[in-house]
Amino acid sequence: MPPTDLSRRDLLAGAAGLTAGGLLMAGSDADAQPQRPAELKIGITTFLSGPASVFGVPGRQAAEMMVDEFNQQGGIGGVKVRALFVDEAPGTEHLVGEFRRLVQSEGVHVMFASISSGSCLACTPLSRDLQKTTVLWDCATQRIFEEGPQPFAFRTQGFATPEVLAPLLYLLKTKPDFRTMAVINQDYAWGRDSWEMWRTGMEALKPGVRIVAELFPRLGAPDFTTEITRLLAARPDVIFSGHWGGDLVTLARQAAERRLFERSTFVLPVAEASLPILGRTFPAGHVIGTRGDHWNNHPRPKDPARLRALNETYRARFNEAVIYPVHHMVQAFNALKAAYEKAIAAKGGGWPNDMELAAAFRGLTFDSPTASITLREDGQGLEDQIVGVSTHAEGTPYAIPKDMVIFPAAMVSTPVGMKSVDWLKTLKPDILAQVPAPISG
Amino acid sequence: MAEWFGDNSGLLGLALLDGLASAGLIFLVAVGLNLVFGVLRIINVAHGSLYAIGAYAAASVGIFFASAGLPAWASLPALVVAAALVGGILGPLIERLVLRRIYGQEEVLQLLVTFALFMILEDVQKLIWGVQPVQHDLAMRLLGTYDVPFAGDVVPFTAYQLFVLPGVALVVLVGLAWFLRRTLTGRVIVAVTTDREAATAMGIDARRVFLLTFTFGAMLAALGGALSSPTGAIVPGIGAQTIVLSFAVVATAGLGQTEGAALTALMIGLGRSIAVYFEPELEVVVPYIIMVAVLLVRPQGLFGSTVARRI
Numbered sequence: 001m002p003p004t005d006l007s008r009r010d011l012l013a014g015a016a017g018l019t020a021g022g023l024l025m026a027g028s029d030a031d032a033q034p035q036r037p038a039e040l041k042i043g044i045t046t047f048l049s050g051p052a053s054v055f056g057v058p059g060r061q062a063a064e065m066m067v068d069e070f071n072q073q074g075g076i077g078g079v080k081v082r083a084l085f086v087d088e089a090p091g092t093e094h095l096v097g098e099f100r101r102l103v104q105s106e107g108v109h110v111m112f113a114s115i116s117s118g119s120c121l122a123c124t125p126l127s128r129d130l131q132k133t134t135v136l137w138d139c140a141t142q143r144i145f146e147e148g149p150q151p152f153a154f155r156t157q158g159f160a161t162p163e164v165l166a167p168l169l170y171l172l173k174t175k176p177d178f179r180t181m182a183v184i185n186q187d188y189a190w191g192r193d194s195w196e197m198w199r200t201g202m203e204a205l206k207p208g209v210r211i212v213a214e215l216f217p218r219l220g221a222p223d224f225t226t227e228i229t230r231l232l233a234a235r236p237d238v239i240f241s242g243h244w245g246g247d248l249v250t251l252a253r254q255a256a257e258r259r260l261f262e263r264s265t266f267v268l269p270v271a272e273a274s275l276p277i278l279g280r281t282f283p284a285g286h287v288i289g290t291r292g293d294h295w296n297n298h299p300r301p302k303d304p305a306r307l308r309a310l311n312e313t314y315r316a317r318f319n320e321a322v323i324y325p326v327h328h329m330v331q332a333f334n335a336l337k338a339a340y341e342k343a344i345a346a347k348g349g350g351w352p353n354d355m356e357l358a359a360a361f362r363g364l365t366f367d368s369p370t371a372s373i374t375l376r377e378d379g380q381g382l383e384d385q386i387v388g389v390s391t392h393a394e395g396t397p398y399a400i401p402k403d404m405v406i407f408p409a410a411m412v413s414t415p416v417g418m419k420s421v422d423w424l425k426t427l428k429p430d431i432l433a434q435v436p437a438p439i440s441g
Numbered sequence: 442m443a444e445w446f447g448d449n450s451g452l453l454g455l456a457l458l459d460g461l462a463s464a465g466l467i468f469l470v471a472v473g474l475n476l477v478f479g480v481l482r483i484i485n486v487a488h489g490s491l492y493a494i495g496a497y498a499a500a501s502v503g504i505f506f507a508s509a510g511l512p513a514w515a516s517l518p519a520l521v522v523a524a525a526l527v528g529g530i531l532g533p534l535i536e537r538l539v540l541r542r543i544y545g546q547e548e549v550l551q552l553l554v555t556f557a558l559f560m561i562l563e564d565v566q567k568l569i570w571g572v573q574p575v576q577h578d579l580a581m582r583l584l585g586t587y588d589v590p591f592a593g594d595v596v597p598f599t600a601y602q603l604f605v606l607p608g609v610a611l612v613v614l615v616g617l618a619w620f621l622r623r624t625l626t627g628r629v630i631v632a633v634t635t636d637r638e639a640a641t642a643m644g645i646d647a648r649r650v651f652l653l654t655f656t657f658g659a660m661l662a663a664l665g666g667a668l669s670s671p672t673g674a675i676v677p678g679i680g681a682q683t684i685v686l687s688f689a690v691v692a693t694a695g696l697g698q699t700e701g702a703a704l705t706a707l708m709i710g711l712g713r714s715i716a717v718y719f720e721p722e723l724e725v726v727v728p729y730i731i732m733v734a735v736l737l738v739r740p741q742g743l744f745g746s747t748v749a750r751r752i
Contacts, residue, residue, distance in 0.1 A: 049563065051678040053572040187725065215717065218725045220682050222673050223466070225602055226459035226714040232596045233455060246574040246676030253578055254672060258586060258597045277574050277674070320573065 036351040037109065040079045042067075042336070043102035044112040044137075045095060045119060048087040051220045054245040055273065055325040056115055059138060060085055061318050062329035063112075070333070076340045077351070088114050092122040099123055103130045110135065110357070112332050115325070117141030117160075117189045127152040133339075133357045137332035138325055140291065141189060142197075142420040145378045152354070154361040154375055156335040157328050158292055158383035160190065161420040162412035164197045164242075166385035167269050167289050169412070170405055171238065172205055173435050174287075174389070175265060178237035182213035182264075184227055184251070185242045191216055194242040194269070200424040205431070212236045224251050228258055236264050244270040249277050256281050271390075273323035275398045282399040286390045293384040294327035297400050298370050299439040307369035331368045331383075335375070338366035373409075378416045382409035388438075403438040449719070451591050456714040458589065462602040464710025465610035466669055470683055471690035472613065472702045473661030479634045479696065480654040483540060484548070486555040488662050489684030490562035491531060495663025496670040496679065497570045499523035500577040503670075507579060516579040517605075520667040527667075528660025536655040544651070559680065567677055574674035580605075581671035599672070606668060613661070614703050621699070630654055686728055693732045695745025705731075705743060 044063055047056025063083050070081050084106060086098040095114070102108045103126075111134040113123040120139035127134035128151060136144065136155040140163060144150065171178075183198070185191030195214070202209055212234040215227045228251075231239060239260075243251050252274065255261055261283045272290035275282055301307045310330065314322045343352035343360035352360065365374045373381050388401025411434060414420045446453070474488045502523040506515045539558055543551050581601040588595035621627040632640040633650045641647050665683070690709060694701030712727040723730070735743055 049567070049677060051676050053567075053677050054574060057572040213721075215721050217717075220676075220678055222669060222679055222682065223463065225462055225672070226456070226717040229455050229459050229596060229598070230717055233452065233591055235594075246674035246679075249574045249576060249674035250672070253576065253674070254599075257578070257581060257599050274574070277576065281578075 032353055034351050034353050036077070037079055040076055040081045040110075040340075041106060041108040042081065042083045042110050042112060043086065043099070043106065043108035044083050045086045045088050045099070045114040045123070046112075046138075047089050047115050048085065050089040051246055052089070052115055055138070055323075056088065058318075058320065058323055059115065059325040059329045061320075062314070062326040063333070065314060065317060066330060066333040070337065076337050077344045079351075084108060088116055088119050092118055095119050096122050096126060099126050100130070103132050108132075110336060112137045112329075114139055117143075117193075120144055124150055124153045131354050133354060133361065135332045135336060135361075138328045141193065142414065145380045145416075146414070146419045150379050152358050154335070154358075154364075154379040154381070156331045156366075156373065156375070156381050158385060158409060158413070159380060160193055161197060161414045161424070162383075162385050162407065162409060163269050163289065163291050164194050165201055165412045165424070166387050166405075166407040167267050167287050168198055168201050168205070169407065169432065169435050170387040171265075171267055171287055173405075173432055174403070174438075175238070176206070178209065178265070180210045180212050180234075180236045181238040181240065182211065182215070182231055182234055182236035183240045184213075184215040184217070184224070184231065185240075186219045186221075186244075186247060187216040188219050191219075191242055195240065197420055197424055198240050200421050201427060204425055204427040205429050219247070221247065222250065224254050227251075228254050228260055231255075232258065232260055232263065238267060239264045240267045242269055244273060248274040252278050252282055256283060261286065269387075270324075273325070275390075275400070276321045276323070277398075279398050280392060282390060284389075284391045284399065287387060288390050288399070288401055289385065289387045291324050292327065293370050293386045293406060294324060294368070295386055295388070295401055295404070296322060298386065299404055300406070301370045302367060302372065303369050310369055327368065327370075331366075331373060331381075334368060335361070335364060335366045335373070335381075339364050376416055380413070380416075382413060384409050385412055402440055404440075405436055405438050407436070452718050453715070455589070455591060455596060456718050457711065458598060458603060459717075460707070460711035460714035461607045462710075463714060464707045465606035465608075466665055467686060467690060467710055468610045468703050468706035469613060469668065470662055470665035471687040471694070471706055472617065472699055473658040473665070474684075474687045475691045475694065475696065475698065475702045476617075476661070477655055477658035478691065479698075480630060481540065481544070481651050482637075483543070483551050483555065484688075485540075485658075486552065486684060487535065487558040487562060488658070488687065489680035489682075490559050490566070491527065491659045491662035491680075492666040492669075492683045493566055493675070493680035494531065494562065495524050495527045495666030496675045497566060497575060497666075498527050498663070499667035499670040500575050500675055501570075502526075503577040503579055507577075513579060513583050516577075516583060516671075520580060520670070521664070524660055524664035524667040527663035528656055528658075531663075532656030532659030533652060535659070536652050540651075540655065541648070559684075563677065563680065566680075570675070572677050574676045576670075576674050578671045601671060609664075609668060610703075610706075613664075614699070617699055626653070689728045689732045693735045693742060695739075695742025698742065698744035701742065701744030 046059045047053045067081050067083050075081050114120050115138045117139045120136050134153045140160040142160045183195050185195050266286040269289040271288035311322050339360040343356045373383050375381050385407040386404050388404035390399040391402040414423045470492050477485050499520045502519045503516050506519045543554050581599050584600035586597040587600045588597050621631050629645055690705045694705040709728045713724050716724040716727045
C-alpha cells in the first residue's frame with residue numbers, strides 16, 4: 001500500500017499499533033511491516049584511505065555509478081537509492097561504531113561490508129545483533145560462513161578457498177613437474193590463510209614438494225630487495241604470492257628488474273588489479289587470477305554488451321581501467337536489486353522488512369556481466385574462477401591472461417558445513433581430470 | 442658458531458648487501474627527523490608526509506622529464522630536483538605558518554599539531570595523485586643490474602640499490618658532518634642545538650636557524666622519498682610507515698645525533714636483512730627489538746647524553 005493512500009487516522013492507529021507491538025515484541029524490528037521508504041539507504045564500508053584504498057576507492061566509484069544508474073531507471077522497486085560511505089581504514093573498533101550509527105541513527109535499509117576480512121568478521125555479528133541484511137561485497141575470508149550460521153549476511157562473490165584452489169589446480173595441470181616452491185605473502189589474515197590453504201591443497205594433490213622459503217613481509221612494505229635476494233638464492237621452481245595493490249606493484253617491478261621472473265614461475269591469485277599499472281614490466285608466462293571470473297577479456301561472458309558497457313562507462317567517468325573491486329561492487333548492487341524485486345514480488349508488491357529481505361537473499365540468483373551467481377543456503381555466493389597465464393597481446397599495453405580455464409564455482413568451493421582446510425585435505429588427484437580445457441583469450 | 446658462519450657465509454654476504462641498501466634509505470629519512478628535533482625540539486610527525494610527497498613529486502618530475510623528451514639520464518637528477526622543490530617550498534611554509542606558533546609549547550600539543558598536519562597532507566596527496574599506485578622506475582632501470590657471484594651461480598642486484606642508495610646516504614652523512622663542523626652556518630646550528638638560550642644571548646637569530654634547519658630537514662625527508670620512488674610503488678600510507686621506523690631510529694640513536702642515526706640505520710638495515718634470511722618471522726620486529734634493547738641499557742639512546750634537570 002503506497003503511503004499516499006493512508007489517512008491521518010490510519011497513520012495514528014498504525015503508529016499506536018507499532019508502538020504497542022514494539023513494546024510487546026521488543027527486539028523484533030526485523031519483523032515490523034515497513035512502508036515504502038522515501039529513499040533506499042545503503043551503508044557502504046570501504047577503504048577510502050591507506051594502502052587498501054587502491055581497491056576501496058574504485059569500489060566507492062562503482063557504487064556511485066550504480067546508484068546513478070539505478071536512479072536513472074527509477075530506483076529499486078520505485079524507490080531512489082542513496083549510498084552512505086564509511087572508511088574502513090581507522091580499524092575495526094571505529095568501523096563497528098560506524099556500522100551501528102548507520103543502522104541505528106541513519107536508518108540504512110541494508111549494509112555493504114567490507115574489503116578487509118577483519119572488517120567483515122567484525123561486522124557480521126552486528127548484522128545478526130541488529131537484524132540488518134549485510135552484503136559482504138568484497139572480503140574473502142572463508143571463516144565467515146564456516147564458523148556458524150549467518151542469518152543476515154550474504155556474500156555476493158567468491159571467497160578465499162576457490163581463489164587459491166583454482167590457481168593451484170591450474171598450476172598442477174599446466175606445470176606439474178615442479179619440485180620446489182616458496183611463498184612471499186603479506187603478513188596479515190589473507191597472507192597467512194591463503195598460504196595455509198595452498199600448502200594443504202598442494203600436500204593433498206602433489207605431496208613431496210620442498211618448501212625452500214616462507215617469507216611474510218609486513219603489509220605495505222615499501223621494498224622487497226632482501227626478500228627477492230633470498231628467493232634468487234633459493235631458486236624455487238614456483239613462487240606463490242597473494243600480494244596485491246602497491247605491494248604487488250613494488251614486488252613485481254623489483255622481481256622483473258632482477259630477473260626473478262626468469263628463474264621461477266609466479267602464481268599470483270590477485271594479479272589483475274595491478275596489471276594495468278605494471279604495464280609491460282609484468283612478464284609473460286606466469287599464472288594470474290582475478291578473484292572471480294571478471295577478466296575484461298573474459299572468453300565467454302554471459303552478456304558481452306554489458307561487460308563492454310561497464311568497462312567503457314567506468315573508464316569514461318573515472319579515467320581508470322575497471323578492476324575486480326568494481327565488479328564486486330556491481331555484483332552487490334545487482335544482487336540487492338534482484339533480492340528486493342524477489343521480496344516485493346513475494347509480498348504482492350509490498351515493501352519487505354528486514355526478515356523478508358534476508359529471506360529473499362537466500363538462494364538468490366542474479367546476473368553479473370560475466371555470469372549468473374547463486375547464493376547458497378549458507379549465504380555464500382558461487383562465483384566461477386578464471387585463471388590464465390600472462391601474455392602480451394598486440395594493442396594491449398599490459399599483460400592479460402591467455403589459455404584461460406573457467407573453474408566452475410561448485411568445483412573449487414568448500415561444501416556447505418565443512419571447513420576449508422579440512423576439505424582441502426580430502427582432495428584427491430583425480431580432481432585434476434575435472435579441470436576444464438583452457439580457452440585462448 | 443664458527444661452523445654456522447662458515448656454512449652461511451654466502452648468504453651473510455648477500456644479507457650485508459641488502460642491509461646496506463636498506464640502511465641508506467632509513468638513514469636519509471631519520472637523519473632529517475633527528476636534525477629537526479635537535480634544533481627545533483619538535484617531534485615532527487609530518488616528516489612522513491614530506492617523505493611521501495617527495496616520492497610522488499619525484500615520480501611526477503621524472504614522468505614530466507621523460508614526456509618532455511629529455512634523455513634518460515635526466516631521471517637521476519630529477520630525483521634531487523624533486524626533493525629540493527618539495528623541501529624548498531613546503532619546508533618554509535610549514536615552519537612559518539604552523540611550527541612557529543608552537544615553539545616552546547607542551548610536547549603533547551606539538552605532537553597533535555604535527556599529526557594534524559600529517560593527516561591534512563595525506564589527503565592533499567590523494568587529491569593530487571589519487572589512490573592508485575604511482576610508479577616511475579626509469580632511474581633504476583637506467584643503471585641496470587650487477588651480478589654478484591653466489592654458490593656457483595649469480596644473484597642479480599640493481600646497481601641503483603647496490604651503489605646509489607648507500608652512496609647518497611654516505612655523501613649526506615659526510616657532507617652533513619662537514620657542514621655542521623666546518624661552516625659558520627653549521628656551527629651556528631650546533632650552537633642552537635646545544636644551548637638555545639646561550640646562542641640567542643650571543644646574538645644568533647634562532648628563528649632564522651629554525652627556518653633553515655626545518656627546510657633542510659624537509660629536503661632530506663623528500664630526498665629519502667624521491668630516492669625510494671624508482672624502486673617501489675608510491676601509494677597512500679607510505680608516509681605513516683616511514684615515520685614509525687624513523688622514530689625507532691631516532692630514539693635508538695639518541696635525539697639529535699647524526700652519526701648515531703647512521704649507525705642505528707645500519708644496525709636496523711642489517712638486522713632486518715639477516716632476519717629475512719634466517720628467521721623471517723622476526724623481520725618486522727627487529728627494529729623495535731634493537732630499540733628496546735638499547736633503551737633498556739641507555740635510556741638516552743646510543744649516542745645521546747643525559748641532561749641535568751633544571752630545578
